[in-house]
Amino acid sequence: MSKKILLAGLVGGIVMYAWVFITHTILPLGMVGIKSMPNEDQVLTTMQDNIKESGFYYFPGWEHSPDMTKEQQKEAIQKMEEKMLKGPNGILVYHPGGQPAMSLKQLLIELLSNILGALVAAYLLSKAVGGIGSFGMRVLFVALLGLFASLAINIPYWNWYGFPGSFTLAAIFYEVVGWGLAGLPLAAMIKRRLV
16 A cells, blocks of 8 residues: 555544544534433433343344244244334443443544545545546545445444434435545545556
């Protein structure tokens, strides 16, 4: 990977990181579609009394184990489907011991993921740039990578897990605009095909 791709990825990642900061601290995008839980203290107490392990919980769940027969699996899924229709249902990302709202580790992971994403975008742009002549089209190329990622991730989360529509649309907007902004330095730095 060339130094130009590495530098473009670093700068693009920092731009994306700045956009993440803006959307979560200045703009209301980071909270679109998210609600506070009614009777939170009571619900949290019940959760602490009953859920002891961190995890990603899908409810209603179904009993399953590797040694179940096909008939037992079919019955378990049928019971789960009946519970789904009755409700409630949803997902829960749970940490019984708590964790910081925003730690240095989380901030560094976000920065690293933005830089790695921008490196991928810079690499792809460097391979496609022969067919993309103008600066604006190069920026659009990177913004469309954000749209691709959103369509591949956010729409399935909305569809299968019931993420709110407003949250999903805000997330798509956030990604497309963010990667479009990150595309500005990438498009400025990568003007021709690089090895």
